[in-house]
Amino acid sequence: MKVAIAAETRSGERRVALVPNLVSRLTGAGFEVAVEPGAGAAAHHSDDDYRAAGADVTPDAVSGAAALLGVQPPTEAQVDTLADHAVVISFLPPAQELGLVTTLRDANVSAFSMELVPRTSRAQSMDALSSQALVAGYRCAIVAAERLPRFFPLLMTAAGTVAPAKVLVLGAGVAGLQAIATARRLGAVVRAYDVRAAAAEEVRSVGAEFVELELPPLEGAGGYAREMTEDRAAKQLELLAPHVAEADALITTAAVPGRRAPLLVTREMVAAMRPGSVVVDLAAEQGGNVEGAVPGEEIAVGGVRVWGGANVPSQMPAQASQLYSTNVVNLLLHMASEGKLALDLDDDIVSGCCVTHDGKVHHAPTRELLS
Template identity: 75%
Template sequence: MKIAVVGETRPGERRVALVPGLVSRLIEVGLQVAVEPGAGAAAGITDDDYRDAGAEVDAGALAGAGVALSVQPLAARQVRDLAPNAVTISFLPVAQELELVRALRDAGHTALAMELVPRISRAQSMDALSSQAFVAGYRAVLVAAERLPRFFPLSMTASGTIPPARVLVLGAGVAGLQAIATARRLGAVVRAYDVRAASAEEVRSLGAEFVELELPTLEGAGGYAREMTEERSRMQRELLAPHVADADVLITTAAVPGRAAPMLVTSDMVAAMRPGSVVVDLAAESGGNVEGAKPGEEVTIGEVSVWGGQNVPSQLAAQASQLYATNVVNLLLLMHSDGTVTPDFDDEIVAGACVTHAGEVRHAPTRELLGEES
């Protein structure tokens, strides 16, 4: 069976779905790997790197492929090039890709969405949301440090002492925890808040202070937070306001796949920060945690710089690709048997990640979006 690695064409996407170091894992089990020319260029990977790893570099890699690997979803026109009953593995934000879902369904292909991989222990090595959030959390602190017009660490010199920067992180999931760890490495004093009580211990283990607001916790399924009511959201903003005002850097990371990001910080709260302070909103693409943040743009609110994240992992394309490719290969090999890739829907990981199969939409929320009956 031929595995095709697709070159990314969507604006700003620099990652690639397979790196040369993982090609051998597929070849060893009897799979053929074909890579479109230049697929890894934006991540610093040459065509010769793929050839040296045993892959074929072919402009027609997608033609007749049994499996297509990509970061962003295929274009609808690419679906026609695949072998019958092929498998596609990529991120697949169904609400924005309904026409593609219809094309995959009508062609009889099996589409697996990396963001739908269940958050269970056995699937940790396939959890692309977490691996990419890890990259984004690190990048967020570098963005803030570049823009903050002061030192991050405590500095004691003969000319005087410079106090450390104060960083506040809202959301202590994978991205938030990595942001905390990175800010601590740079010497900042870090505080963090999350609506999940279980996150307090993780925050403290990284040397940061957990902000206690004395509000009910919102523990949800799969490690995510439950959606909060508007009244609780209002109370939370009021209680967070003095903590935001006291920070030199605010990093927000609260996002839930498939839902709009919660608005945690108003523009008035941002404007109350000291002049020169920096805000980094990693959730800007999904609606934003910060009022006024715009994805892919840097705006000014009061005298505060607000940076809205857009495809942040792609800004560190080499390492983001390495992590994502590992997730993809582990999912692919879960379905491998005797030189072919055959989805087993008795496996909860495969079943959970599947959007379309054999002419049907298997993912219930997507069926609802398409107006199909269960």
């Protein structure tokens, strides 16, 4: 059975769905691995690396493949060349890709979305959202340190003492906690806030101070926060304002899956920060935690630089690809037996991330959108 890895075609995507050192896990399980030329180049993996690992590097990698592994969703042209009843595993946000979902359904392709892998202990090794959030959180802290025109750490010099930078992180999920830990390692004084009750202990566990706003927590499904009312949002903005104004660097990472990112910081709050301060908004592609943030661009609000994240994990393609590849391979092997796919939709992991199967839309929310 042939497993194909195509070169990513979407602008700015530098990751690859399978790195060479994981090819042996698939060939050892009885699969043939075919890779398009140049598929791993942006992640610093050459075609020779794949050949040495046991993969076939060929322009026809996708043609007739029984499984296609990708980072971004496949193109319709790729879907057309797959074998009958093929499987596709990639990031696939169904609500934003309804046309492609219809194509996958009509082509009788079983499509699995890495965004939909359940957040359970059984599926931890397949949780690509967490692995990529880890990369993004680290990158955000580095971006903030790079753009802030002052030192992060405390420095004792003959010319005097330089106080450490003050960093505020809003959102303490996987990305937020990694941003906190990285900023701390760089020597900054870090404070953080999250609407979830469990976040306070997590923030303190990585050495930061938790900002207490005396608001009731908002717990949602799967460890995420749930949406808040307009009154609660307005009160939160008011209480966060002085903490934002005090920060030298602000990093925002809050997201609610499938919905617009919550607005945590207004343009007026940014303008109240000291000149030279930096804002890094990881959620810019989901609408932004910071008013006015633009994905993939850096803008100025008064004397403050506001950096909007766009496909941030792809900015560190080597490590992001290694982690993502592990997630994808673990999911594929979870659905396989002796070199063949055995899709068990009674399994909560398989069913949970399945978008289309057997000529139907399996994912209920997407089915409702299409109807």
